[in-house]
Amino acid sequence: MIERLDQIFVFLKHWLVGYLPAGWQTAAGVILSVVAIVGLYPALFALTTVLERKGVGRIQNRFGPNRVGPYGIFQPVADGIKSLTKEDIVPTSADGVVHFLAPIAQVVTVFMGFAVLPMGRNMVLIDIDAGLLFYFAMGASTELSVFMAGWSSRNKYSLLGAMRAVAQMISYEVALLLSSVVVVMITGSLSLTKIVEAQNQYSYGLPHWYIFTPWGLAGFLMYAIAATAETNRSPFDLPEGESELVAGYHTEYSGFKFALFFLAEYVAMFSISGLGSTLFLGGWSAPFAFLTWVPSWIWFFGKLFVSMGVFIWLRGTLPRLRQDQLMNFAWKFVLPMCLLNLFVAGLWRFMGEGWLRWVVCSAILMLAYVGIGWAGMRRKQFGPRSYRYAD
């Protein structure tokens, strides 16, 4: 019975596909899974927008939206109707075709990432060996659509926002990749299902998640930082810094196209959180051995929501970085730590079992963290701000 529940979506798909002639079954199965993914994540996006607004409101001691429906849960419906009925304005001097294609390209590439994410036991759309590579290839192509949007709008704010976005995304993509490489080094596979399988083991009732190792924890933290920057989330939301750039690369978008950008941003957050939990938090595996009877997809989506909660929490806490701080942080802190982490992961692999590798690996990472942090902040003065005026 429990196993049935675990595999309920798989059974459902097979049962539905079973009504079709044999030749069509494969294609129908794929289409069914795609429809499920494309339907599910926008629904989660709608839920997240209202949760985010309420959460940030509570952080600022406000109520947040509470007018549409009980506790404001129908707010996304109102927002959706609003964005659908708004006029779709294309600036006269904009490049119409590219302007039209940019949001579509963004949404499509963002959704492509889900193709390789295992959302439960046997619940992966296409199980390819180079799943991680595919994911990062798709993630990197969102930069193209961001730049398309910024450039085609023929607006200086849009273009500046797009330039910032591309600079930031490329810088942090390096960190994102390097922090995930450690997982590939230890698992020995690029397949995301294999990575989850490797973490789905228990000793003393505790799982073998990679976050519970020194290199895994460091890798996870670096991954989280890079993922936040990659999805243009606060505190790395410079590309859409509303105090400087109106709204960044989607300044000239209105109505449904704007809603598509908004959707793509949140779906990208889901997707990158999903990848993060797959790589470091054991994907769909349970956090304790005695909880393995709970359906695997519940764990996956639970982890997804916890990471979304952390995203919202960070947004409510941290102020936006400056461009130079952003770049310094990427190249002078995150990147060296990622490179060192590669070395530590190798050390971990070849030191064999035992307590010694825990001590050595933790010590190296801690020393590097404290050292780089100290070196970076050494010259900073955190006194009262001083002003210098032009003579």
Added chain:
Amino acid sequence: MLGEGILKGLAETAKNFAGSFVSKERLTTVQYPEEREPLPENSRNFPFLVYDGTDWEKGLRCVACQICEKECPPKCIYIEKSKDKKPDYTGKPQIYPAKFDIDISVCMSCQICVEVCPFEAIKMNTEFELATDDRFGGLLLDRKELARSNEYYHQIHPTEAAEVDARLAEEKAKAEAKAKAAAEAAAAKAAAAAAAPAQTPAPAAVKPSEGEPKQ
């Protein structure tokens, strides 16, 4: 150490998040249409016309002197004088406004009309829920819509209204005293006139009536 500040900040926001569910003091938001805070006494929005008594048309203090119409910077007041007269609060016959319109879409709530009115007839209202779906007629208030009783004025601006009432009462008393004096003088004159014809010829009777007010 690096990242200490972030952790401190996260703890602070977490405290806010949890605290807002527990303590009512943290949530300072007033849920407006259901809950309302009392308006401060000196709040003001758009002008209204004060009337005494119960009948708004009879009791309107305005005498259509048109000072407010002339002083209004955005020219949102329109007054038409009446042809006939009606008694004011002292009983003196006065002109009244046959038409008194304020376009509150033009009004800028400067209160100059209130400052210049010598009859305490126009005051500032505190009503602010004036939204309407009629852009033109809905925001053009005529004298009936503008009329509010003196009791209402006491309700919204108690201190100011008390001062105004005291001033009006004083003026009324003065006017009454004057009227009484005038009546007495008239009575004295009448008595004198009654006594006079026996002694003096007709031309002499005109002189004292001219001289009387000076005494």
